[in-house]
C-alpha cells in the first residue's frame with residue numbers, strides 16, 4: 001500500500017557457481033519486495049567484472065541474452081528503492097569502478113550517516129563522483145587506500161564509514177560480504193553445493209535451493225576466494241541495533257532475518273496485540289498483505305474468526321491510468337476490494353502492521369464501512385511511528401507522521417474508526433524474545449543508536465525525506 005515505510009534494498013552474492021549471474025537473477029527475483037526501482041547484476045569470470053543495470057523490476061530488466069553477457073562463477077546483485085526525483089540509472093547498483101586495486105563492484109543496503117562529510121572531503125581532494133548515492137563514497141575510499149591487498153583496502157574503506165551497511169562486493173576473483181558493527185540490516189550466509197551464497201533474506205536461498213548456514217555477523221568482513229572463506233573482524237565492538245521493522249513489515253514472512261523466522265515473530269505480534277488490546281467483535285480482517293500474519297495471531301489469541309474481508313489485486317503495476325471521472329476511493333480501490341458478504345453488518349477488527357501518514361488507513365476504514373461494517377476497530381501491530389529512520393529506510397518527515405503530531409483520539413477521529421490501538425513498545429520487543437536489546441526501535445522512540453548529523457540538509461537527506469525543491473541538490477539514497 002502507498003502509505004508505508006519503504007523497503008530499502010535487497011542484495012545478493014554468490015561465489016563458485018557456474019551460472020552465477022543466473023543465480024543472482026533468481027535471488028534478486030526473490031528479493032524484489034525490497035526494491036522495485038532498479039535492478040543490477042555484476043559478474044566475474046576471473047578475468048573481468050561485467051555489470052548490467054536497468055530501471056524497473058528484475059523480471060523486466062534481465063533476459064537470457066543480458067544474463068549470457070555476464071559470464072563467470074562469481075556474481076553480486078542489487079534491487080533498489082529510491083525516493084522520488086532520485087530514481088535514475090546512475091544511482092542503480094552494483095556500482096563498478098576500476099582503480100589501482102583492480103576492478104571492484106559494490107551493492108549496499110543501508111544508509112551511511114557520515115557520507116556527506118566524507119564526500120565533501122573526497123571532493124576537496126579531487127574525487128569526481130558519478131552518482132549521488134552514498135555507496136560511492138565507499139568506492140572512493142577504497143580507490144584511495146594505500147593498503148597493499150584488496151582485503152585490506154576494503155577493510156580500510158569500510159572502517160571509515162558509519163551508519164547502516166550490509167555490503168556485497170565483487171572483485172575479479174573474490175566475493176566480500178560486510179556488515180556494519182551494529183548489524184542494522186540483515187545479511188545471511190548459505191551454501192549451494194560448493195558455492196557460497198550471501199543475501200539479505202533467506203527467501204532468496206530457498207528459491208535457488210541453497211541452505212542457510214548463519215548470518216554474516218555484525219562487524220564481520222567475510223572474504224570468499226578460491227582459498228576458502230576468511231572472516232575478519234576489523235571494527236571495535238558496538239551495541240547491536242537490528243532493524244525491528246524488518247520483522248514488523250519489510251522482510252518476507254517466509255524469510256529468516258537476524259536468525260529468527262519473520263512469520264513467527266509477526267504472528268506473535270498479533271497474539272500480543274490481541275492480549276494488549278482486545279475488543280468485542282465478530283471478525284478479524286487483515287489489511288493484505290502486510291497485516292496477514294499479525295491478523296492470524298490476533299484471531300488465534302482472541303478466538304475471533306479470521307476472514308479475508310479485503311482482497312488485494314496482485315497485478316497492479318506501478319502506474320495506472322486514472323480515469324477522468326472521479327471514482328470514490330479510486331487509489332485504494334485499485335489495490336483492495338472489500339468482500340461485502342464478510343463485512344456487512346459485522347463488528348470488524350481491522351489489523352495492519354503500521355500507520356505512517358494515516359491517509360491510506362482512513363480510506364480502508366471508509367471502504368470497510370461502505371461495505372456494511374457495523375463497527376471498525378483498527379489494531380496496529382507496532383507502536384506509534386513517531387520518528388524518521390536514518391539507517392536506510394524511506395520515511396516521511398516527522399511532521400507527516402500522524403502519530404508524531406496527533407493524540408490517539410485524534411488519530412481515531414481522522415481514521416473515522418470506532419477504536420484504534422497500537423502495540424506497546426514493550427510488546428513489540430517481547431516478540432523477539434530475549435534478544436530485545438539487540439534491536440533498533442528508533443522510529444518508535446526517537447532515540448538513535450548511531451548519532452545523526454544535526455545540520456538541516458544532511459539531516460533531511462539522511463532521512464530520505466527530500467523536499468525535491470529544497471534540498472535535492474545532492475540527494476543521498478539507495
Ligand code: SF4
Pocket residue numbers: 184242243244245246388389390391392393440441442443444
Ligand atoms: S529507525 Fe526504525 S526503520 Fe530505521 S533501522 Fe531503526 S527500527 Fe528500522
